[in-house]
Structures are given as C-alpha cells and as structure tokens.
Amino acid sequence: MSVKLKSDNPSVVLQKVGEITFEDRPVPKITKPNYVKIAITNTGLCGSDVHYYETGSCGSFKVEKPMVLGHESSGIIVEVGSDVKTLKAGDRVACEPGIPSRLSHEYKSGNYNLCPEMAFAATPPYDGTLCRYYLLPEDYCVKLPDHVSLEEGALVEPLSVAVHANRLIDVKYGDTMIVFGAGPIGLLTAGVASAFGCNKVLIVDIVQEKLDFAIQNKLATHTFNSKNKSFEQLSSHIKSIWGENNYPTCGADATGNKFCTNMCIRSLAKKGRFVQVGMSGDNVDMFPISSVMERELTVKGSFRYSVDDYKYAVQLLNDKKINVEPLITHRFKFEEAIEAYEFSKLGKSIKIMIEGPKL
Ligand SMILES: [Zn+2]
Numbered sequence: 001m002s003v004k005l006k007s008d009n010p011s012v013v014l015q016k017v018g019e020i021t022f023e024d025r026p027v028p029k030i031t032k033p034n035y036v037k038i039a040i041t042n043t044g045l046c047g048s049d050v051h052y053y054e055t056g057s058c059g060s061f062k063v064e065k066p067m068v069l070g071h072e073s074s075g076i077i078v079e080v081g082s083d084v085k086t087l088k089a090g091d092r093v094a095c096e097p098g099i100p101s102r103l104s105h106e107y108k109s110g111n112y113n114l115c116p117e118m119a120f121a122a123t124p125p126y127d128g129t130l131c132r133y134y135l136l137p138e139d140y141c142v143k144l145p146d147h148v149s150l151e152e153g154a155l156v157e158p159l160s161v162a163v164h165a166n167r168l169i170d171v172k173y174g175d176t177m178i179v180f181g182a183g184p185i186g187l188l189t190a191g192v193a194s195a196f197g198c199n200k201v202l203i204v205d206i207v208q209e210k211l212d213f214a215i216q217n218k219l220a221t222h223t224f225n226s227k228n229k230s231f232e233q234l235s236s237h238i239k240s241i242w243g244e245n246n247y248p249t250c251g252a253d254a255t256g257n258k259f260c261t262n263m264c265i266r267s268l269a270k271k272g273r274f275v276q277v278g279m280s281g282d283n284v285d286m287f288p289i290s291s292v293m294e295r296e297l298t299v300k301g302s303f304r305y306s307v308d309d310y311k312y313a314v315q316l317l318n319d320k321k322i323n324v325e326p327l328i329t330h331r332f333k334f335e336e337a338i339e340a341y342e343f344s345k346l347g348k349s350i351k352i353m354i355e356g357p358k359l
Helices: 047-055 150-154 156-168 184-195 208-216 231-242 258-266 289-294 309-318 334-345
Strands: 010-016 019-024 035-044 072-080 092-095 133-137 141-143 176-180 200-205 222-225 250-253 273-276 298-301 328-332 351-355
Touching: 010 334, 019 334, 035 092, 035 150, 047 334, 072 133, 072 150, 072 156, 092 150, 092 156, 092 309, 141 309, 150 156, 156 184, 156 273, 156 309, 176 184, 176 258, 184 200, 184 208, 184 250, 200 208, 200 231, 200 258, 208 222, 222 231, 231 258, 250 258, 258 273, 258 289, 328 334, 334 351
Parallel strands: 176 200, 176 250, 200 222, 250 273, 273 298, 328 351
Antiparallel strands: 010 019, 035 072, 035 133, 035 351, 072 092, 092 141
C-alpha cells in the first residue's frame, strides 16, 4: 500500500491541563540514516494520556510545555533513511514509541526500558504519535503480517506491556494465574497468560461487565467480583477452582491498588511469582511481607516493555493466540480526537481507537 506524502502535519496537542487543541506542526525530516517516517493510521487512547489531560502529570512525569499526545500507534512507512534495510515505503508497522540511548548501561544490558535517557512518546518533554507523521528508528518498528489489521497493530503497545509482565515472571505451560484489574492491561495480561499456557486464569475486578467481557473473549477462564468481598471469600473461591491445597503459581496486579496487591500476593502458591504492573503510590502499607518470606515468593516490578516484547506481541496476533480486537469498544476520527478524550473520562469504554489523519 503506497501513501502519498502531504505537506502538513496535523497534531493533537495537550496545551495545558484540560486543554487540547489541533496544531499544524512542521513535517519531521529524516536526519539519521537508520530512521523511517511513518504515516500514523491508528492510535489507541491510553490511561496515561487521559491522566496528563486531567492532571498534567503521570507518575513522576509532569507536563511543562505543550506536548503532542498518543503513544499506542500503528502506521504505514512513507519514507526510509539511506541505511534502512528491512523496511520500505508501504510497509504496515506497529510503532514502539520509546527510544533509549544506545550508549546507556541499561540498553547494553538488555533492559532498555529502564534507560534514564529514554525518549518516550507523549511522556514529557517528548511529543507523541497523534499526528500525521512520526519518525522512528527502523528497529523500533515491527512489520505487521498481512492478516493483522492496523487497529490491532496499535494495540500491540498495551499487548507488549502484558507480554513483558508475563515474561518477567516466566509464565509458561503448567502455570496458573490470578490477575487483579480488568482494564485493558489486566485483560491483556490475563490473555497473554492464557496464550503462554496457563490453563487456569482467574481475573478479579469490581465491575461485573468487565469480568463477563474477559470470559466472553477467552482472555480468562474464571472471574471473581471482589466488590465488598473479603480475602476469605476470595480464598474459598480459589479453593473451589484450584482444589484443596492448590493455589495460583503466578499473580499480577494491574490496578495499582494496595488492597489488590496485598490479596494477589497472599493468594499465591509457595515459590509463586508476582508482578506489579499497575501504577501505585510511592509508599504502600499492607505489603504482605510474611507471605513473601514464608512462601519464598518472587516479587517483581514491570515497566513498559523491552527487548523482543513487541515482536512476541505481533507473533501472538499472527498466530491468533489472543484476540485483541474486541477491546476496541469505541472509534473516533482524527478530527474528533478532543471528543475522544472527553468521552474517555466517562469510563464507558475499554479501548478507544482514534484514526490517523486522512491519508
Ligand atoms: Zn499506553
């Protein structure tokens, strides 16, 4: 598919808290030989974008000057630098939106997501992908197989977060999983656990529709609505699924809520592995440290994604190991991007997809 180059670069810019406008930014030029120029076709709206819009910050990052939003994108290559070998104009790609320093120790040790000089889309001060044209190094684009849509390509970003979390605690055939939180990341973390071979995946949330969604779309095998429920009630539910003296071997918290982290860790089998995916406050009381000690649990933190996660995510889509399309509950045109952000505040959507500017 070839795309005609245009001379404008309409962009969705967060000016300050609560104010998003459209701006025509300069068309970026390829200045490094290993870079490609992508015409963005789809961008998923993420919790972090909405957070910047509503509060001006997310975690330790603060918006100090106007910033283009968006980081969950796919697109079509329109131009390649002179050293690019694996991509050509017309290729459809998923865009990995964070470029580390290739000189950092974190990069060299295979943990580039932790690079202190990471330039990540729509994380201050770096502009995001909700625009017509975006530049990336060749190796931060993953080509989409013909039968994987560009919309699915945009969902590779949150899917990679889920792949990273599962890989961090080495989820594999024979494991079983409990996931707290049935938002996009929790749903995908459960779905990837299923794809990686867990035959029992229990997802926990307080919203019944989200739990039903997880079952209908085969992202989890069991659910628990934890609204007004005690840990003892969760435990007896686990016993009814896992059987006497059997417990989940793996757990993930995708809520950032201290009660969830606490219950998730306390639900695990001896030698179990837990991963924190949801963003939380700096200090959390209620950390069940005696469970960690007495059961020799492994507790890990997970931040974005790193080497091969994007590749594996595309492979899961290619092999139809996970169906991400149903997560897209609402679609907006590029010109309706501001409405999309307003709509997301209502909390009625799972994933909102915004089209790129007309090709
Ligand atoms: Zn995101």
